[in-house]
Amino acid sequence: MISRRDFVIAAMAAGMLASGARGAFAQAARSGKMTQDDILRFDPVGTLTILHTTDLHAQLEPIYFREPSVNIGVGDARGLPPHLVDEAFLAYYKIAAGGPEAYSLTSLDFDALAGTYGRMGGADRIATLVKAIRAARGDGNVLLLDGGDGLQGSWSSLQTKGEDMVRVFGALGLDAMVGHWEFTYGAERVQEIVEKAPFAFLAQNIRSAEWQEPVFEARKMFERGGAKVAVIGQAFPRTPISNPRWMIPDWEFGLREEDLQKQVDDARAAGADVVVLLSHNGFDVDRKLAGRVKGIDVILTGHTHDALPAPVMVGSTLLIATGSHGKFISRLDLDVKDGKVAGFRYGLLPVFSDAIAPDPEMTALVREIRAPFAADLGRVVGRTGSLLYRRGNFNGTFDDMICQAMLTERDAEIALSPGFRWGGTLRPGDPITFEAIANATAITYPACYRNMMTGQQLKDVLEDVADNIFNADPYFQGGGDMVRVGGVGYAIAIDQPMGKRISDLTYLKTGQPLDPSKTYAVAGWASVNQGVEGPAIWELVERYVAATGTVDIAPMASVKVSGA
Amino acid sequence: MAIKSKPRVKVPSEAKAGEIVEIKTLISHEMETGQRKDSTGKTIPRAIINKFTASFNGKTFFEADWFTSVSANPYQAFFYKASESGEFTFTWKDDDGSEQTASAKLTVA
Amino acid sequence: MQLRSWTPSRRETMGLGLTALLAAALAPCLVMATEEAVAAELKKLYGDKPMADGKIKLDLPEIAENGLVVPLNVDVESPMTDGDYVKAVHVFADGNPLPQVVTYKFTPQSGKAAASVRMRLAQTQNVIAVAEMSNGTLYTAKAQVKVTIGGCGG
Known part of the structure; x- marks a missing residue:
């Protein structure tokens, strides 16, 4: 394990804390645009390198992805990374505004900087970086791990039930992954993937409902760089609550802290020099867990899509946050001596697609995978006049557009859209392709229902979802961002207990308070219930965009936030 | 609702003397709470398994009284410290007085 | 209605995992137990005997995945x-x-005073355990389980 003293030494050696410059970004901060060499430049430490991707959401091609401008931390996480955005983020990490770091890590001046620095990610760019690092470090010295939500989030992944990304991960030489959205392909398909995939699928925290026995391999020992590295998998513990339980009826999830401690202890007993938790818990859950489960060297975090340019240290455990959608990969070099981690160096490598030469083999594979769907993917449905993004605690313009589509196409008074964190960003003037719509909607339970709900029921829904995000104890949190609403406004007091956060529900059409006893026609999608009927959300959004021509979404002002 | 299907038991067949073994049991049963009403508004009467007993060579070592909050198709896991070879007997007692039993052999080396 | 899963009667069912919420809403007349009711049960068993914290490990999910089947x-x-x-x-x-x-009776032959069962939880509430040792001393532990109508994917 890494002592705090070792950490400070390693950090100073890397110039991380001392100067505020971090790994690959250090060069670019001075020179504007980054080159592939800038991105790959890294002063190696020890003999072992761990590479981490997470929450790729099946994005095979480079995309724009705007980071959140609202990401509120509660309880012990208040005011700490990853709950710093924009100016506060730049100040904390001593990053200059307007450069490639600021572009990739914040929402500031997004459209203009996107024009300068371009799209990020792409499987072929990631392949180039992975291959280059393997070549520099030696093939047997690099471990490549993915933190889940890799097999879902695009049209081709939905159509192939994740097979597209299984092939891409196979071609990348992935060693192991964990899961969350993967489970929405159903238990049978997940088990098929686990059997066929050329990499390990790890999950210590899933049990058979009937006999309470492990369903998946919990951990795997890898020998890399002369070290024994135990990787323990942690699937998203709230999957059966946040996503349809009926798709995985025989499995129980949960955090299972004690079982995890046993896995760590067993791994050490089996001779592990390094213990890594490949996690889809979400950052705040992992931060709490790191203080309670002893003996983990590194937690590779995921789920909450945070990108942090430096590790967060909890006791002797390093927390790494690699972002989402292929915008970044993490490189962590570990110096292993006498059966423990003696030092490390970390870099969050930005995948600037214009700077990195695509790997030809991966380019060919991606082309082959996408070919059968080319007509759908490329279909231009309309155009956007404004920035369309999703990520943020309360609303994003992409979801505002989806809500508008539901209100119009389903003749509803109120619309509810799930607080998913995934989905790309479109810039003003961009065409809205079917692919862009699918990137925000491609799920296996897409039906858009229309139903009657009382004002009181709606308030109860908002209260319940709000507590899943803003409960002061991260172990009681689950799921994504706040449910997005159309047709109503409300006020939310973050620091209040469940049942007391939501007030001033207003029916926007009349400006009158929502009547608790009156029923309203509500349209929504992504219900976790079985047997929901209605058109697929992407069809409905496509119809709306096509009818509208050019979509213009003004920034939403109908959610008032206090107590943050 | 009387007990209708055969209970299932998972218990190791061998153990060392002094070893603590885990026993898992499952039985199919509605565990009707007595809190529900049928479509005509009549209360559906309570019908649950109210007692589970585990014994070894005739001597009871674990009992569970179950109430209406126990889930349908009750699962019960517990432990036993092995000392000699012999046979487990497990008994489920229904509100209606009926009983179901299961047994399993344990060899202590 | 309370402890059963809600069967949607409409062709299009509600979104966002409303099952539990609606089940609760449709059975508003059910009287729920309270802390006082638990205290009354304990008084019947043990009178006013003092109870100490500790010794008991109560392992429950922080958030129930299914209120009808909560592992305890x-x-x-x-x-x-x-x-x-x-x-x-x-x-x-x-x-x-x-x-x-549930009430368990253990013996020295149990080897371990540990047991697992699955329980129904109608709503967010506390689960309380009381252990009686062979010398008559009592211990207690409490844990809250949240029963939610669901998050929002993520």
Whole structure:
């Protein structure tokens, strides 16, 4: 394990804390645009390198992805990374505004900087970086791990039930992954993937409902760089609550802290020099867990899509946050001596697609995978006049557009859209392709229902979802961002207990308070219930965009936030 | 609702003397709470398994009284410290007085 | 209605995992147990005997995945010898229609005073365990389980 003293030494050696410059970004901060060499430049430490991707959401091609401008931390996480955005983020990490770091890590001046620095990610760019690092470090010295939500989030992944990304991960030489959205392909398909995939699928925290026995391999020992590295998998513990339980009826999830401690202890007993938790818990859950489960060297975090340019240290455990959608990969070099981690160096490598030469083999594979769907993917449905993004605690313009589509196409008074964190960003003037719509909607339970709900029921829904995000104890949190609403406004007091956060529900059409006893026609999608009927959300959004021509979404002002 | 299907038991067949073994049991049963009403508004009467007993060579070592909050198709896991070879007997007692039993052999080396 | 899953009667059902919420809303007349009801049960069993915290490990999910099937594991620290063992463990839920969940009777042959069962939880509430040791001393532990109508994917 890494002592705090070792950490400070390693950090100073890397110039991380001392100067505020971090790994690959250090060069670019001075020179504007980054080159592939800038991105790959890294002063190696020890003999072992761990590479981490997470929450790729099946994005095979480079995309724009705007980071959140609202990401509120509660309880012990208040005011700490990853709950710093924009100016506060730049100040904390001593990053200059307007450069490639600021572009990739914040929402500031997004459209203009996107024009300068371009799209990020792409499987072929990631392949180039992975291959280059393997070549520099030696093939047997690099471990490549993915933190889940890799097999879902695009049209081709939905159509192939994740097979597209299984092939891409196979071609990348992935060693192991964990899961969350993967489970929405159903238990049978997940088990098929686990059997066929050329990499390990790890999950210590899933049990058979009937006999309470492990369903998946919990951990795997890898020998890399002369070290024994135990990787323990942690699937998203709230999957059966946040996503349809009926798709995985025989499995129980949960955090299972004690079982995890046993896995760590067993791994050490089996001779592990390094213990890594490949996690889809979400950052705040992992931060709490790191203080309670002893003996983990590194937690590779995921789920909450945070990108942090430096590790967060909890006791002797390093927390790494690699972002989402292929915008970044993490490189962590570990110096292993006498059966423990003696030092490390970390870099969050930005995948600037214009700077990195695509790997030809991966380019060919991606082309082959996408070919059968080319007509759908490329279909231009309309155009956007404004920035369309999703990520943020309360609303994003992409979801505002989806809500508008539901209100119009389903003749509803109120619309509810799930607080998913995934989905790309479109810039003003961009065409809205079917692919862009699918990137925000491609799920296996897409039906858009229309139903009657009382004002009181709606308030109860908002209260319940709000507590899943803003409960002061991260172990009681689950799921994504706040449910997005159309047709109503409300006020939310973050620091209040469940049942007391939501007030001033207003029916926007009349400006009158929502009547608790009156029923309203509500349209929504992504219900976790079985047997929901209605058109697929992407069809409905496509119809709306096509009818509208050019979509213009003004920034939403109908959610008032206090107590943050 | 009387007990209708055969209970299932998972218990190791061998153990060392002094070893603590885990026993898992499952039985199919509605565990009707007595809190529900049928479509005509009549209360559906309570019908649950109210007692589970585990014994070894005739001597009871674990009992569970179950109430209406126990889930349908009750699962019960517990432990036993092995000392000699012999046979487990497990008994489920229904509100209606009926009983179901299961047994399993344990060899202590 | 309360403890059963809600069967949608409409062709298009509600979104966002409303099952539990609607089940609760459709049975507003059900009287739920309270902390007082749990205290009354304990008084029947043990009078006003004092109870200490500790010894009991109550293992429950922070958030129930399915309120109809919540795994409950209770584990009481004890040497489980003839002279010093756990005689009984009582488990209560203060937000269910009736507070009792399960009562275990252990013996030294149990080896471990630990047992797992699955329980119904009608709403977010506390689960309380009380252990009676062979010398008559009592211990108690409490844990809250959240029963939610669901998050939003993520």
